[in-house]
Amino acid sequence: MTYTFNETQMAELNRLVARYPEGKQKSALLPALHLAQDSFDGWLPTELMDYIASLLKIEPIEVYEVASFYSMFNLKPVGKFIFEVCQTGPCMISGSDDIIAYIQEKLAIKPGETTKDGVFTLKLVECLGACGYAPMMQVGKIFREHLTKEKVDSIITEYRATVTN
Amino acid sequence: MGVKLLLDKANVPGIRTYEVYRREGGYRSVEKALKEMNPESIVEEVKKSGLRGRGGAGFPTGMKWSFIAKPEGVPRHLVCNADESEPGTFKDRYLMEFIPHLLLEGLIVSSFALGANDTYIYIRGEYAWITDILEEAINEAKANGWLGKNILGTGFECNIHVQRGAGAYICGEETALIESLEGKRGNPRIKPPFPAIQGLWQRPTVVNNVETLAAIVPIINMGGEEYAKIGVGRSTGTKLISACGNINKPGVYEIDMTISVEEFIYSDEYCGGIKGGKQLKACIPGGSSVPILPANLLLKTATGETRYMNYESLSDGGFATGSMLGSGGFIVLDEDQCIVKNTLTLARFYRHESCGQCSPCREGTGWMEKILHKIEHGQGTIADIDLLWDIQRKIEGNTICPLGDAAAWPVAAAIRHFRDEFEWHINNPVLSQTSNFGLQHYADPIHVPA
Numbered sequence A: 001m002t003y004t005f006n007e008t009q010m011a012e013l014n015r016l017v018a019r020y021p022e023g024k025q026k027s028a029l030l031p032a033l034h035l036a037q038d039s040f041d042g043w044l045p046t047e048l049m050d051y052i053a054s055l056l057k058i059e060p061i062e063v064y065e066v067a068s069f070y071s072m073f074n075l076k077p078v079g080k081f082i083f084e085v086c087q088t089g090p091c092m093i094s095g096s097d098d099i100i101a102y103i104q105e106k107l108a109i110k111p112g113e114t115t116k117d118g119v120f121t122l123k124l125v126e127c128l129g130a131c132g133y134a135p136m137m138q139v140g141k142i143f144r145e146h147l148t149k150e151k152v153d154s155i156i157t158e159y160r161a162t163v164t165n
Numbered sequence B: 001m002g003v004k005l006l007l008d009k010a011n012v013p014g015i016r017t018y019e020v021y022r023r024e025g026g027y028r029s030v031e032k033a034l035k036e037m038n039p040e041s042i043v044e045e046v047k048k049s050g051l052r053g054r055g056g057a058g059f060p061t062g063m064k065w066s067f068i069a070k071p072e073g074v075p076r077h078l079v080c081n082a083d084e085s086e087p088g089t090f091k092d093r094y095l096m097e098f099i100p101h102l103l104l105e106g107l108i109v110s111s112f113a114l115g116a117n118d119t120y121i122y123i124r125g126e127y128a129w130i131t132d133i134l135e136e137a138i139n140e141a142k143a144n145g146w147l148g149k150n151i152l153g154t155g156f157e158c159n160i161h162v163q164r165g166a167g168a169y170i171c172g173e174e175t176a177l178i179e180s181l182e183g184k185r186g187n188p189r190i191k192p193p194f195p196a197i198q199g200l201w202q203r204p205t206v207v208n209n210v211e212t213l214a215a216i217v218p219i220i221n222m223g224g225e226e227y228a229k230i231g232v233g234r235s236t237g238t239k240l241i242s243a244c245g246n247i248n249k250p251g252v253y254e255i256d257m258t259i260s261v262e263e264f265i266y267s268d269e270y271c272g273g274i275k276g277g278k279q280l281k282a283c284i285p286g287g288s289s290v291p292i293l294p295a296n297l298l299l300k301t302a303t304g305e306t307r308y309m310n311y312e313s314l315s316d317g318g319f320a321t322g323s324m325l326g327s328g329g330f331i332v333l334d335e336d337q338c339i340v341k342n343t344l345t346l347a348r349f350y351r352h353e354s355c356g357q358c359s360p361c362r363e364g365t366g367w368m369e370k371i372l373h374k375i376e377h378g379q380g381t382i383a384d385i386d387l388l389w390d391i392q393r394k395i396e397g398n399t400i401c402p403l404g405d406a407a408a409w410p411v412a413a414a415i416r417h418f419r420d421e422f423e424w425h426i427n428n429p430v431l432s433q434t435s436n437f438g439l440q441h442y443a444d445p446i447h448v449p450a
């Protein structure tokens, strides 16, 4: 598969590159990878990383080594929505274990897995800076905080509705 | 009510917008700095203010600024550290989300003081919606002439750019942050050279925390000497504390550093006491990497003095009986919490976040997690406690960056103060799976205010 940014995506990339001095376009790599991941299927196949390398005029390996370092970049296919549930100390003492167990039960998947219909992926993550609003998870750009079992139910219903409609 | 300098306007409706922020007196410090002061006099004011870095290490900001190299013809940069990933810490998020213009105002004045024209905010990737808020605020500031070329007709040019990280705690360490900003893996650099000499793109660079840079605004407005009158000793000004865990009112509070820890936990103005009327067991007062303290050593120092919420008092007694103010991430544990399990989640965090460059950190964090996992799951031996102690000691001070220390300290402090709880786990492998040690550490019940 080959990837190409459309006009809007290309304009965004150019805006990102323009923030850095002449010749320092590699600095735009992290934002460019976010853009790439958001623009296509939510993950970074090799061909997509190669495309980014060509746009930023750097070697493909420079992209791979970065993509594999940062936890927000997915190197494998993921569901349409990723439930990234925080499991670090402050969330744990506020009941994240129960929430994680409940989501596993509701979606019938384990951490790292995706539901058969490809809608949800469950990922356990480390502190997201929402410790005072625990337990919490990130779904896309949004933080879902003060989670309870009821809230998890309604969040699942909410996202499922966007797919079936 | 204590003094508020940063969040005093946080509840004004619409303060996130330029219009309201300006109407409430925003951007006055830029006018004062650019028209009535020069870079040297600004650095002087910051020195007089006694402001210490709010990112965790508490290094005096004015002194840091005075170290920046000024070679002819080489651009300098200011980088704002908004990576905020230390567990327990969520204060910068609050400030950026609700009063983004306060940060921009501080950044413009600071950029002027350092002679930096292109300033970068490096924000953790997960704060995507805050990135949008900041971008919007930057556009507003630009449209109103506070950013761009020739600000206020003074010829000073300042551009602010926001760069998102992508999920890596280590990128909060300033040299890893710089690497990341250059589009690389977040591997901390060996120092020297320090960023003030060779930082971003090998140019002289100052990296400061969000809260530090926001504090520049009141310092310029009121003058360094007035700012220094707030607080106590070398803990001048106000500090944002993000409080979480088993308390009634988790959230972000601005305190002047004269209040006691007891008041902070139990007063309704702040945490509002322990949730469900339970007892306080322990607290990590300055972000997950600082030593955990049992309740008795938290509320009073080893010599029986009241402990206060400031740099000096929280570290009174050193690591033997004290802790640190750190990043202001205040994590409260009630009587039902298990110290072994809590320490395990933190050890897992540091193992996950180690960049892997130095073997003591890369290997040691993994070993500590495995051993704690064993103990937590009823498979530990008494010798494991000594092994843990030995490993943490061999990590501390033997690594390129302080993440190694940050991983070692929580384990060391947990064993130092709660060894009996580790032993209880090991000696009661079955019971410890279903019940917990509770407050057996305390011979006398902990004093709780009426």
Ligand SMILES: Cc1cc2nc3c(=O)[nH]c(=O)nc-3n(C[C@H](O)[C@H](O)[C@H](O)COP(=O)(O)O)c2cc1C
Binding pocket: B052, B053, B054, B055, B056, B057, B058, B059, B061, B081, B082, B083, B084, B085, B086, B169, B170, B171, B172, B173, B174, B175, B207, B208, B209, B210, B212, B213, B401, B402, B403, B406
């Ligand atoms: C592992 C590690 C993580 C850090 N994370 C942060 C962070 O998220 N935010 C921050 O401001 N400083 C962080 N720091 C401290 C920075 O290295 C640096 O000291 C700070 O940004 C300087 O700003 P200040 O002087 O204004 O505090 C971290 C340090 C280490 C070693």
Ligand code: SF4
Binding pocket: B170, B187, B188, B353, B354, B355, B356, B357, B358, B359, B361, B362, B399, B400, B401, B402, B403, B404
């Ligand atoms: S101490 Fe750990 S995080 Fe820091 S440079 Fe070494 S391996 Fe990387």
Ligand code: FES
Binding pocket: A086, A087, A088, A089, A090, A091, A092, A126, A127, A128, A129, A130, A131, A134, A136, B087, B088, B089
């Ligand atoms: S520990 Fe979960 S958000 Fe900080």
